[in-house]
Amino acid sequence: MTDRLPHEKGFHVSWDQLHRDARALAWRLQGEGPDEGGWRAVVAITRGGMAPAMIVARELDIRMVDTISVKSYNHQTQAEPKVIKSPDMDVVGDGTGVLVVDDLVDTGRTLEVVRKHMPKAHIATVYAKPMGRPQVNTFITEVSQDTWIFFPWDMALQYVEPYRGKD
Ligand SMILES: O=P(O)(O)OC[C@H]1O[C@H](OP(=O)(O)OP(=O)(O)O)[C@H](O)[C@@H]1O
Numbered sequence: 581m582t583d584r585l586p587h588e589k590g591f592h593v594s595w596d597q598l599h600r601d602a603r604a605l606a607w608r609l610q611g612e613g614p615d616e617g618g619w620r621a622v623v624a625i626t627r628g629g630m631a632p633a634m635i636v637a638r639e640l641d642i643r644m645v646d647t648i649s650v651k652s653y654n655h656q657t658q659a660e661p662k663v664i665k666s667p668d669m670d671v672v673g674d675g676t677g678v679l680v681v682d683d684l685v686d687t688g689r690t691l692e693v694v695r696k697h698m699p700k701a702h703i704a705t706v707y708a709k710p711m712g713r714p715q716v717n718t719f720i721t722e723v724s725q726d727t728w729i730f731f732p733w734d735m736a737l738q739y740v741e742p743y744r745g746k747d
């Protein structure tokens with residue numbers, strides 16, 4: 581297990597923003613399938629890819645949805661990525677016509693593992709950091725490597741002090 585560089589900045593994503601960005605991803609992906617029929621299936625990388633994958637599958641009217649589970653982080657510390665659960669390989673095959681969706685790519689190590697399972701899949705993420713960009717076929721927003729993205733499922737509304745009065 582290796583400690584990662586400290587994250588100077590935070591990028592906080594609301595549910596509303598995530599919905600908008602996932603829909604933008606779907607918009608970009610429509611008509612990009614390998615043939616006229618479009619995409620055969622969506623595979624969500626759990627857990628972070630599940631909400632974006634649901635939104636993309638809804639927008640592109642894809643009913644065949646499966647998951648691959650790759651665990652690579654424990655809070656903000658990275659460990660060796662491990663596949664905990666594979667998709668149905670009879671359905672996804674080598675990945676041709678399959679859309680793999682994740683919330684973000686950071687170092688790209690998760691997607692490296694996923695690519696080995698489905699070499700011909702199209703990999704899409706909502707957000708991307710520069711190190712992982714080469715692993716992604718389509719993404720919406722790039723943030724710098726020293727930014728930690730906070731997703732709505734990891735946050736809660738809370739009181740903040742006004743600027744004045746904080747000394
Ligand atoms: O490009 P990488 O450096 O591999 O990092 C990106 C991956 O890390 C996070 O998942 P995580 O393994 O923390 O699991 P989770 O989706 O269940 O939160 C995130 O959702 C991506 O899947």
Ligand code: HPA
Pocket residue numbers: 653684686727728729730731
């Ligand atoms: O910036 C991030 N935010 C949330 N989860 C992550 N997993 C890797 N990088 C990140």
Ligand SMILES: [Mg+2]
Pocket residue numbers: 625626627628629682683
């Ligand atoms: Mg994840």
